[in-house]
Amino acid sequence: MIKALIIDDEINAQSLLEKTLEKYFPNKFNIVEKCNSVDSGVLAIKKYEPELVFLDIQMPEKNGFELFRYFEVINFEVIFTTAYNQFAIKAIKRSALDYLLKPINKLDLADAIKRFENRNKQSFAQKKLALLLENLNVNDQNVSKIAFPTVEGFELIHSNQVLYCKAENNYCCIKKIDDLTVLVTKTLKHVEEILPLASFKRIHKSYVINLNYVVRYNKVNKEVELTNGEKLPVSFRKEEDFINAILQNH
Template identity: 75%
Template sequence: MIKVVIIDDELSAQNVLEKTLLRHFPNKFNIVAKCHSVDSGVIAINNYTPELVFLDIQMPEKSGFELFKQFDPVNFEVIFTTAHNRFAVQAIRQSALDYILKPINHIDLGDAIKRFEERKRKLSTKDKLTLLLENLNVNDQNIAKLAFPTLEGFELIHSNQILYCKAESNYCSIKGIDGTTKTATKTLKFVEEILPSVFLRIHKSYVINLNFVVRYHKANKEVELTNGEKLPVSFRKEEEFINAILQNN
């Protein structure tokens, strides 16, 4: 059985998560401790050496992120639980870590557990947490470092080095300003969700970095980028694109 520690300042949230785990995943998890704070969670982790920690982000005394200052290396997997905090969720996504939104339901929990069980050829937990804390500390979200899943593991790319992203069936190609192309093993929709607001979907197949737009050819409905490439702008996206360009300059 997988040893689990739950850290959440709300007793009701602890109980809901425990009951959901035991009901929908019988004989899979051994919940060795339920803690109400970061400090008590640190003690439990040291005492029980769990394989998986469910960690609330926002707690009264210390943020859940403070937990990782007490461990080097981090020898357990983490699934964050949160009711809100949009910026924290974005940083978690960008760092290839997992989370579930409250109120927790068994479907979302099941998906998170499946990802936990299938984690192979990925960044170490320590590397993912380092990336998370780095992204949380970035003042300008447009230069956050993103973790893109690839066939080999993960490719870490600063968002300000990305020219555009293109849909390639169930994969996505990422064109860098240096001319290189990387392939992410995720859909364009997934990649779009982790990109900062300076990126915009202009077509079903393209998401571009607005900082690298040179001009827009309205007659041909094509946007020209700094590398000379011209990409199509769909009729449905044209108005949104034009407004975004005007606001970005």
């Protein structure tokens, strides 16, 4: 059984999550304790050493992000349970961490648990949570690093190293300026959401490009040429937005 801990200041939310886990994942979880604050959660984590922590963000005295400052080594995985603002959600996504929006949907919960179970045995929790705290402290348009989930774990890439992203069914290929390609286990839509809005633009159902690496645009052929010489299609529906973005970006 998976040893798990729930940290949430709302008693009803604690009970609902516990009952949902018992109903849809019988005999899979051992909820060692339910805590209503960061301080009590820290004590429980040190006492029980859980594998997984369900962590609320908005709590009265300290928010959930502050919990990680009490640990030199993070050896547990985290699934955030939150109704928090969009910036925090973006930071969580960029850090390759899971989150569940309240009220929690059982299908979303199942997906998060499946990802937890399928993760590489080598723990990436420490790096992911450190990256989360870094992303929370930077301007939304100038994120220094993004953690892109891969089959093996995740890969840290500076957003300015990304040349373009291409849809590959339910996965996404990230082409970097050094000509290397990274296969990400997320959709193009997900990747688009966590990239800085000022620099990246969707030009086609299959492509998101970094505007900083555009060399020219051919309106006749509806093709954009990038600094590496590649030419990518621009769809009719995306053309006007793309041209406006180029003009604003420069």
